[in-house]
Amino acid sequence: PAWLRRLCGQLLSERLMRPSGVQAVVRGIMEGTGAGGAGAEAAAVDWRKCDAVAKILASCPQQCLSLEDYYRLVCPQILDLLHIQDKLTARQFQRVATTTLLTMAKEHPQLAEKHLLQPLLAPLLRCLET
Numbered sequence: 001p002a003w004l005r006r007l008c009g010q011l012l013s014e015r016l017m018r019p020s021g022v023q024a025v026v027r028g029i030m031e032g033t034g035a036g037g038a039g040a041e042a043a044a045v046d047w048r049k050c051d052a053v054a055k056i057l058a059s060c061p062q063q064c065l066s067l068e069d070y071y072r073l074v075c076p077q078i079l080d081l082l083h084i085q086d087k088l089t090a091r092q093f094q095r096v097a098t099t100t101l102l103t104m105a106k107e108h109p110q111l112a113e114k115h116l117l118q119p120l121l122a123p124l125l126r127c128l129e130t
Contacts, residue, residue, distance in 0.1 A: 009061065009062075010061075012025065012056070012061075013061030013062070013063050013064065014063070016061070016074060017061075017064065017070070017073045017074065020077070021077065022057060022074055022077035022078060022081065023077065023080065023081065025053075025056075025057075026053055026057075026081065026092075026096055027089075029049075029052075029053050029056075030049065030053065030089075030092050030093075047095070050092065050096050050099055051099055053096045053100075054096055054099035054100040054102075054103055055103065057074065057078060057096070057100045058100050058103040058104045058107060067108065071104070071108070071111045071112075071114075071115040071116075072115060075104075075112075075115035075116050075119075076115075078100050078101065078116065079097070079116065079119060079120060081093040081094065081096060081097035082094055082097050101116050101117075101120075104116060105117070
């Protein structure tokens, strides 16, 4: 039913914009495929699941005041997905993060540069300055 879909979308959006919300949502969705468990290696091959999660993360929810606010809140959390320590889980999370980054860069290049690419490349740029 439409009301359930709207409610689920609203709850998902609220969770994404909370601290550590992106990781919680990604973990919750990917757990069904074995993230962090014995089946994570096989699940890491499932690009379709990673693409679906990335599409969710790259889409600004209706409840958000502005696209800029959404990127400001969510992008640092997307970059945090690149630093997961568990090898099997990290593989999936890195795929989700890179696919999300690519999607955001295609859809909103200026915002992606400001909130994803600049922070990601900042250590390299500092090395060039010295």
